[in-house]
Amino acid sequence: MDNQHPPTRLVVPMQRGAYQNNGASPWFCTLKLGTPAQPLRFAIDTGTNMNWITSTLCPADQCVHFSGGRFDFAASSTFAFTDCLRRPYSFGPWGTMQVEAACDVLDVPGDDLVDIQLFLTAAYEGEQFKQLDWDGGLGLPCSSAYLENRSSFVLQSLMREGQLAPTCPYVTFDWNSRSRNGTCQMGAVDPSKTQGPHLFLPWSVYNKLPGVEYIWSTALESYSVGSHLLARDIQFALDSGSSQFKGDDSLMRQTLALIAQGEHPDIVLGFTDGEITLGADLYNCLIEEGPQKGQRLPQFAPLGMTDLVLVGSLVMEHCYTVYEYQVVKCDREVYSLAPVGVWLFNRPDGPQIITRSSSKRFVPGARAVLNHKVTLPGPMAKTTSVAGIWKNDYGSVMSLAVSGHNIHGSYRSSTGSTGEYRITGYSAGPGATRTKSQPVALAIEWHDLGNEKPDPSWNWTSGLSGQLSVSPEGDVLTLSHLLVASGDFPEFASCGTYVDKLIYHRAEPSLRHAPVAPSEWLPVENALAGRWNAADGTSLVLSVRSDSQQRFGSVHGHFTSVHSSIATEISGFTDIHALASKLTLQSVSITVATTQDSTVSSLSGILDLKSDTLHLQVLASSSIAPDHAYLATKLSAMQFTRAT
Incomplete structure (x- = not known):
C-alpha cells in the first residue's frame, strides 16, 4: 500500500439508494477495486465480519441484484485467488452465497491503495438479493478477534500501514435521508455533531446464536410496542448493513400484530442508561423499488435470532453514529481492535428519537493505545437446548x-x-x-x-x-x-x-x-x-x-x-x-x-x-x-x- 501520507482521517462519501423491502441498508459508497480500477458499490457493514463482491464467477442467471455491478477479476492484473475451494457462506434466513477467497487492491478516497482479502461470489439468488442496492460489502466487525479468517479488516489495515492513527479508533456514519447523501469517516469524529441528547451503548457479546459474536450488540433492558411490554433483558444490535428491525421471531411477529391493530404505536427501546423512541411515521417506510414499490410498510422481520432486536438505517438516518474501538498494540505495527461501544447523537434537523440521554458523556479526541493483552468478555454460561x-x-x-x-x-x-x-x-x-x-x-x-x-x-x-x-x-x-x-x-x-x-x-x-x-x-x-x-x-x-x-x-x-x-x-x-x-x-x-x-x-x-x-x-x-x-x-x- 502507498503510505507516503501522514496519519489522517479517511472520509468516504455515501449515497442512499432506493429503499427496498429486503432488510438491507440502502446506503452505499463507490470504491474502485483491482488494476485497472473498477468502480463498484460497497456497503460499509458493521453487521458482518468479512468482505465480499459480486463477480464474473457468477453465471448470467445468478447473482442478479438491483445495483447490477460485477467485478471482472480476469481484467485485474493485481488479482489472485488465495484458495482453491468454492464454499457456501450463509447469511442465515436472509440467504446463502457460493464464494471463493481472493485478494486484490482497493482504491480508497485520497488515491491510497490498500491490499484487501475478500470473497468473490460465484452464485446467489433470491428476492432479497434481487433488491440489493450494492454490489458487495466491507465488514466492520466489533473486534479483530471475530474476523473471518479469509477476509481482511480494512480499518485495521489502514492503521497498520500508517494511514490512520491508532489513537483515533472511530468509525462514524452521518447519513442525511433528505439529501440522500452522507459520509462514513474513519479515524476522526466531528465534535460539532456530538452535542445534545445522546446515547452510549456499551458492547456486550451476543452468543445465543454461535458464530455471530462479531455484531455490535448491547444489553436491552426492555422492548415495548405502545403500552405493551414485549420483552425484558434481551439484547440489541446496531447494524449499518441493515435497514429494518429484525431479530427474535416471536417479538417481530408480536410487533407486527400490534401494529396491524391500527393504533400506530411507538416502538420504545429501553436501555439501562437511555432510551430510543420511534414513531409510526419512522418505521412505516415507503418502498421505492421492488415487488412492493409504492407501498408504505412497517419494517419488522423475523430473523431467527433469539432474544435479539437488530436495526440499521431506520435508526441511523436520524443520528450521528460513532462506533468506538479500543486499540491494543501487540508488536511493532501490529494492532488488534476490541469493542468499546456505539454512541448515538440526535440529528438537530431531524426527529429526536433519543428520548432519554445517557449519563456517560462522549469526550472527543485521542484515545490511549494499550500495550498489554486484553481479554474480551467470555461467552455466557453454556446453555442446553x-x-x-x-x-x-x-x-x-x-x-x-x-x-x-x-x-x-x-x-x-x-x-x-x-x-x-x-x-x-x-x-x-x-x-x-x-x-x-x-x-x-x-x-x-x-x-x-x-x-x-x-x-x-x-x-x-x-x-x-x-x-x-x-x-x-x-x-x-x-x-x-x-x-x-x-x-x-x-x-x-x-x-x-x-x-x-x-x-x-x-x-x-x-x-x-x-x-x-x-x-x-x-x-x-x-x-x-x-x-x-x-x-x-x-x-x-x-x-x-x-x-x-x-x-x-x-x-x-x-x-x-x-x-x-x-x-x-x-x-x-x-x-x-x-x-x-x-x-x-x-x-x-x-x-x-x-x-x-x-x-x-x-x-x-x-x-x-x-x-x-x-x-x-x-x-x-x-x-x-x-x-x-x-x-x-x-x-x-x-x-x-x-x-x-
Missing part, C-alpha cells in the same frame, strides 16, 4: 426439534397403546444452564401416525409442562403430565384426566429417532373453532386444521391473558373424531409461551359438546434455580364459554 432424543423410565422415546422457541417432534410410547404420535409445544428464554432451568410445555395427540390397530385412546390428548435442567449427571427433562381420556378404554382406563410426573434423560447416541416434520394442514370444521372467553377476561381465538389424512386436528390461534392485552400464538391438538366415535367430550391440548415473563403453559382438558363449554387444566412453568424446583410448575383450572 431441549432438542434431541429423550427416554423416560417407562421406556417411551420422545424426539424433539427446536426452531426459535417452537418445538415439534414425535413420541413413541411403550405403555398402554403403542405407536408413534405427534408433538408440538414451546420453550421460553435461553436454554438451560447449571444455575437455571428452561421451561418447556408440550402437547401430544394420541392418534397413531402409522398402521397400528385403532383403539379408544386415539381420541385422547396430553398436556405436559415442566423444566429442562442441567446437572453433573447430565440433562434432565422433568414434566408434569395430564392425560386427557375423553372416553372409556375398556380394561385399561375410564374417562377422566390422569396426572403423572415423567422424567426423561437423553437417549444413547446410537438410538436414532428423527422427529416427524410438520405437516401441511387443511381447514376442517370443528366445534372447537371460534372465540372463547373465561370469567376473568382471558380469551382464546382458535382455529382447527387437520393433517392430509384427517387423522387428528391441529389447533392454532391466539391466547390473550387478563394480565396483558397482547395476543400470544397457540400451538396444540384436538380430537376431530369425537362425534364419529359417539363421544360427548372432545379432548384438547394446547400450548402457549409468553415472552414478557418467560413462562410456558399447557392447557389441556375437554370441550363438552353438549353444554358447549371448554374446561382446561393449566400447567404453567417458568425458569427457576434448581434449589426451588418444587415451585417450577403451577396448576390451575379455567372454564371458557363461547363468545356470542
